[in-house]
Amino acid sequence: MSLVEVRHVSCLFHRPDGSLLKAIDDVSLDVPRGRTVAVIGESGSGKSTLARLILGIYKTAGGSVRFDGVDIATLDKQAMRKLRARIGVVFQEPFESLNPRMRIGAIIEEPLVVHQKTLSREARRAKVADMLREVDLDPILADRYPGALSGGQQQRIGIARALIGEPSLVVLDEPTSSLDLSVRAQVLVLLARLQKARGLTYLMITHDLASVEYFADEVLVMYRGRIVERGPTAEVLGQPKEAYTQRLLSARLSVEV
Numbered sequence: 001m002s003l004v005e006v007r008h009v010s011c012l013f014h015r016p017d018g019s020l021l022k023a024i025d026d027v028s029l030d031v032p033r034g035r036t037v038a039v040i041g042e043s044g045s046g047k048s049t050l051a052r053l054i055l056g057i058y059k060t061a062g063g064s065v066r067f068d069g070v071d072i073a074t075l076d077k078q079a080m081r082k083l084r085a086r087i088g089v090v091f092q093e094p095f096e097s098l099n100p101r102m103r104i105g106a107i108i109e110e111p112l113v114v115h116q117k118t119l120s121r122e123a124r125r126a127k128v129a130d131m132l133r134e135v136d137l138d139p140i141l142a143d144r145y146p147g148a149l150s151g152g153q154q155q156r157i158g159i160a161r162a163l164i165g166e167p168s169l170v171v172l173d174e175p176t177s178s179l180d181l182s183v184r185a186q187v188l189v190l191l192a193r194l195q196k197a198r199g200l201t202y203l204m205i206t207h208d209l210a211s212v213e214y215f216a217d218e219v220l221v222m223y224r225g226r227i228v229e230r231g232p233t234a235e236v237l238g239q240p241k242e243a244y245t246q247r248l249l250s251a252r253l254s255v256e257v
């Protein structure tokens with residue numbers, strides 16, 4: 001059984017004119033334990049909506065999302081909160097997702113304050129220091145504010161906060177798009193190392209095909225709310241079958257040349 005099993009899921013939004021937009025249309029996918037599944041597709045294809053359905057933020061208009069065998073639609077508020085503790089999220093814009101008025105230690109500690117209420121303050125502090133070391137940052141940074149850090153360091157803080165509660169699944173929402181190329185590579189290497197060390201399962205949403213190539217096991221290509229192609233990374237990126245995937249990949253080539 002995969003950690004995440006999405007079956008025939010759809011999601012509808014009301015357009016301002018009153019008509020309905022099918023942002024996700026009959027999507028099924030598996031995210032196997034310990035693996036990385038990437039979702040690619042142009043802007044507006046439904047990647048973030050799909051992630052929000054898996055996180056239980058949006059309700060499905062049909063179909064089911066199972067996490068570790070449990071249909072998340074059957075969970076009450078408390079059970080849902082417990083489940084959310086098992087999912088970490090790394091956001092695209094590290095700075096925007098880090099409260100500039102909070103010290104770094106408090107930012108990383110927050111999920112423990114919410115989900116592990118029995119932990120003492122000292123135990124939380126020790127965990128934060130360990131976590132900072134694990135993302136290659138000096139524990140002394142716990143007393144500083146995020147504004148003083150570089151983009152790459154801020155993203156490491158975002159990763160530390162996502163992992164401190166020891167989640168099973170980590171949703172990586174464009175984790176490297178706002179970073180310079182050299183920093184991007186370092187963050188990808190870090191994410192790969194953490195995955196191996198902690199046995200993490202990654203669902204990665206991205207425009208950055210280099211990061212997909214680097215560590216996704218499987219790629220799903222979304223177009224207008226549907227998955228139009230899927231398969232092992234080397235196959236989808238190397239010999240794309242669908243015209244849409246071919247266009248998506250050739251758009252990247254023309255930008256890189």
Ligand SMILES: Nc1ncnc2c1ncn2[C@@H]1O[C@H](COP(=O)(O)OP(=O)(O)OP(=O)(O)O)[C@@H](O)[C@H]1O
Pocket residue numbers: 013014021023041042043044045046047048049050
């Ligand atoms: N809360 C919402 N209310 C109404 N429409 C929405 C909402 N969220 C997303 N949409 C619409 O659903 C479609 C899919 O959007 P989504 O953000 O999932 O795409 P995406 O592939 O993640 O795009 P991007 O790469 O730009 O983040 C779009 O047409 C978008 O305008």
